[in-house]
Amino acid sequence: TPELDYKHPQWCHSLKLSNGELTCSSPRGGNSRSSLATRCLLSCDRGYKLLGRSSVQCMANRRWSGTAHCRKVRCHVLPLVEHGTYSCNKGFVVDSRCDYTCFQGYQIEGDHYRVCREGGTWSGAEPTCADHEPPKLKCPLSRVKVAEPGKLTVTVSWDRPVATDTAERSLQLFRNGQESNSEFSEGEHVIRYKVYDQARNMASCKFTVRVEVKRCPVLKAPLHGYLSCSSDGNNYGAVCEYHCDAGYERSGVATRVCLLNRNWSDQASDCVMMEIKTDVRSAGALLDQFYEKRRLLIVSTPSVTDQYYKLQNIMIQTASCGLDLRHVTVIELLGTPPKEVGRIKGQYLEAEVIEGLRQALQISRSYFTMVLVDEMGLDRERFVNPTTSEELYSYIEEYLLTEEEQERLEVNRDLCD
Structure with a gap:
């Protein structure tokens, strides 16, 4: 073990930090930077990031208490912009500026340039190159269909819409809703079409298909009871059966049928409290x-x-x-x-x-x-x-x-x- 000597001017090896700066203080004072107990604070130049200890001390074993180095800060590679490009004056290091340009026929939307910041992130947000003229799209006419007696659905078909675009580029057509020549249930159905050009301009249109089903009025469940119905419950031909809760008995018909004239057969049944016999002997x-x-x-x-x-x-x-x-x-x-x-x-x-x-x-x-x-x-x-x-x-x-x-x-x- 070396004899401790605080007066030795070169107790530890000289400390260096490439692309950075050392700020040291020593018990000897002055400019001593490697005597025993000297403490140095480490920091990096702009564009560099410190990896390791931010503070080290010269110890009795003639070694510094830690190491560190400065690594150049880089931003991630910018992704390519659809229908455009960019150029950077210093690549992807700190303070590099990347300017965006769009191909002919497109206009830039958003930031025209981005700068690599000291923290390794880009300023602003990625711009887009857009063609602002949307394509043209026309949908079929809306229609009403009536379900046949005993059925709940209708088969409906139509011609696929035609889309055009002044730029004469390839188009993508999307449908939201059921397809043509499929079964449609009762109610109103909205069919929407959308079309996109290569610049993602969008045009849309819609039409409705309404399906009607002959129905009787909805039956009310009896108090202290409930109904179980076939088919869809109240369409033509549906049969509803009356049931009573525990402790109640049915008074009236067991079932009712929805007739062609949209009325129910027979009269509604009730659920009445079961008769309790109190004259029993046990x-x-x-x-x-x-x-x-x-x-x-x-x-x-x-x-x-x-x-x-x-x-x-x-x-x-x-x-x-x-x-x-x-x-x-x-x-x-x-x-x-x-x-x-x-x-x-x-x-x-x-x-x-x-x-x-x-x-x-x-x-x-x-x-x-x-x-x-x-x-x-x-x-x-x-x-x-x-x-x-x-x-x-x-x-x-x-x-x-x-x-x-x-x-x-x-x-x-x-x-x-």
Whole structure:
């Protein structure tokens, strides 16, 4: 290890930086540039980029703490301009200027020249050489076609448009829409054509094809039900079948047909609440009526004066429409024997049925409680405090509704507003 000597004027080798500049400071002061502990700042001339350390120091091992060199900055090669060219006075180095010119018949649009900047990027943006006179294009006339009875489409054909250009250069013709001699569905179809010359000047035209189909008025789905229709739903010959939600029964014809006179056969059907028999002798017979059809919300209270029950009763009354949309029937078990009462929508249950429900679902008479039972008769959730309609709705939608029921709920959600 060499003996440290801060007074040695040439401790490290002389530092050089081609195409750059060194700014050094030494403990010796003055112009000493290579004595021990000398620190040099490195920078490059204009048009060059520093690669390596921007600051180095002469260390005890007689070596500099790092190296660097200056590399000439170059801009990327400019791409060729369509219908034009360019020339550069210094190639693609810093401060080089490249001037653009267009071929005969084209005019330059944008920057006329670009300069290679110190950061290695070009000033401005790439210009274009343009021919401003567009070609000429004429489309066929618009037309209306009527579909034959029992059909939803029409075959339509036309002659391909002809395009011309004063420059007599090759043209490119593009179509947006269906092609000629294809099947068009009901409604209005816009066919657009565009043509481009070599200079990318564009001309366009359009025409419409309207297809009409004989139709009956759109049928409305019954409340608490839905329709399944053949063909397109309401065109001539379409058949629509009425279906009812779980817990509802159809009243009226099963199907209706769209006739040639654009009217439907027969009258609309309705979906009415299924008849609940409360004069049964067992809880099983009662529950069987709801199996795979309805969900149950069983409310139990030791007394109708119970504050929890009073509050819950008010909330259930305001939520009755929403519960019905979610296929939920409310059963109330009120009081204690011998004055215990069980009821469904104003219909009263036998004492044996009340007792059977309590035993089957383990419902106590001692305190307020609510039990939510799914359509398979399974106990899914219990509430011992009053529950808002939003909480009930949220639980039912998240855990009990099928995907199809969710979709129908979204369609009919506004019915309860």
